[in-house]
Amino acid sequence: MSSERRLRIPATLESIKEAVQFVIEAAQDAGLSDDSIYHCELSLDEILNNIIEHGYALDKDGQVIDIICQLHDDRLVIIVEDDAPPFNPLTMPDPNPEEELEKRAIGGWGVYFVKQYMNQVSYTYTPNKRNRFVMEKRR
Amino acid sequence: MIEIDVKQEDKVTIVELHGRLDSEGARKVRDALMPIAEAGSRVLLDMSGVGYMSSAGLRVLLMFYRKVDETAGAIVMTGLHPRIRDVMEMTGFLDFFSTSETREEALQALKS
Numbered sequence: 001m002s003s004e005r006r007l008r009i010p011a012t013l014e015s016i017k018e019a020v021q022f023v024i025e026a027a028q029d030a031g032l033s034d035d036s037i038y039h040c041e042l043s044l045d046e047i048l049n050n051i052i053e054h055g056y057a058l059d060k061d062g063q064v065i066d067i068i069c070q071l072h073d074d075r076l077v078i079i080v081e082d083d084a085p086p087f088n089p090l091t092m093p094d095p096n097p098e099e100e101l102e103k104r105a106i107g108g109w110g111v112y113f114v115k116q117y118m119n120q121v122s123y124t125y126t127p128n129k130r131n132r133f134v135m136e137k138r139r
Numbered sequence: 140m141i142e143i144d145v146k147q148e149d150k151v152t153i154v155e156l157h158g159r160l161d162s163e164g165a166r167k168v169r170d171a172l173m174p175i176a177e178a179g180s181r182v183l184l185d186m187s188g189v190g191y192m193s194s195a196g197l198r199v200l201l202m203f204y205r206k207v208d209e210t211a212g213a214i215v216m217t218g219l220h221p222r223i224r225d226v227m228e229m230t231g232f233l234d235f236f237s238t239s240e241t242r243e244e245a246l247q248a249l250k251s
Contacts (some may be wrong), residue, residue: 009172013162013163016161016162033221038191040224041191042193042226045162045193046160046193046194049162049171049193049195095230097229097230097231099231100235101201101204101205101232101235102206102208104201104220106198106201106202107194107198109194109197109198109230110193110194112192112194112230113194113226113229116229124155139142
């Protein structure tokens with residue numbers, strides 16, 4: 001058994017809350033543990049912030065982001081689609097957790113969280129010219 | 140939403156955060172914390188009211204740490220929620236920040 005839910009939000013920082021709530025509810029309904037729900041919340045927050053602040057950086061007006069949750073018996077799949085210029089966040093080099101704080105890069109930790117906390121992540125640029133980021137969390 | 144309470148006890152600045160340290164919360168915390176990082180400042184950061192922290196929150200902590208470190212000050216964190224502790228461990232931040240189990244211990248460490 002599986003089911004799918006969709007939400008479209010404007011590409012604004014203020015809309016992240018609504019999307020986060022949407023994913024929390026889906027994660028609860030998919031039977032994920034509290035820690036796993038937190039990891040989904042955090043990962044979505046990071047991905048949406050990246051899309052809004054970097055992807056749509058120059059042109060946010062009228063732009064949207066779609067969030068699709070697929071609930072399966074054993075996992076939750078979260079798909080995030082946007083129309084910003086093609087960008088694969090997974091190609092960003094990982095920051096180094098052992099580097100001294102004085103020397104560390106300020107950014108790059110968000111995608112690192114997503115890679116660490118989700119069981120599977122992937123990126124494709126779709127034929128209809130959308131960035132499609134897929135994250136999966138198992139029960 | 141995040142609330143930031145700042146008070147002075149002896150020579151220690153006590154900062155209490157309550158709420159979400161997401162990108163919006165992180166901006167507010169940055170604006171409130173940066174002016175506190177003066178020469179030799181000793182700061183107790185009570186995180187017991189924070190149950191959520193994204194990378195934006197981590198960035199602010201890093202910026203604050205650097206500023207305090209530059210001025211030969213000290214920061215001790217207390218009240219870390221297990222999930223936030225996990226994030227800070229995974230990213231290696233916990234190796235650099237001083238943490239205390241209780242606020243009293245943190246105060247002692249900063250006064251000595």
